[in-house]
Amino acid sequence: MGSIGRLTQRLCAYWNSGDLERFMDCYERCDTVSLIAKGKRIEGWEMLYHFFSQMFAHGERKGLLNSSNERIAYLAQNCATCTFDWTLVDGGRSLTGVCSLVLRKTEGEWRIVLDHS
Numbered sequence: 001m002g003s004i005g006r007l008t009q010r011l012c013a014y015w016n017s018g019d020l021e022r023f024m025d026c027y028e029r030c031d032t033v034s035l036i037a038k039g040k041r042i043e044g045w046e047m048l049y050h051f052f053s054q055m056f057a058h059g060e061r062k063g064l065l066n067s068s069n070e071r072i073a074y075l076a077q078n079c080a081t082c083t084f085d086w087t088l089v090d091g092g093r094s095l096t097g098v099c100s101l102v103l104r105k106t107e108g109e110w111r112i113v114l115d116h117s
Helices: 003-017 020-024 045-059
Strands: 034-037 040-043 064-076 079-090 093-106 109-116
Touching (some): 003 020, 003 064
């Protein structure tokens, strides 16, 4: 598995362990990073941090997140897309979906610049 595939695995691991700081380290720390989810667009790393911090608040259970079927397309040496299926199991219910990411490689690390979940 390449470094982008490992990034999606780390996202799930950090989500499942409730590690907001490491989860957010997967996103590029800039004003143009964006998340499209729940019918909203959230822009800027600080706004994403605030959005996710509500989910991670007080160690509340967010469910267990898993990813599979990653498809990666390199657009340039430092730019790629990644789509994958996700499953979130929370108590007795299971939610599924597809996520698409745009990633940029800076300082040797792939980070998310656009997350459409």
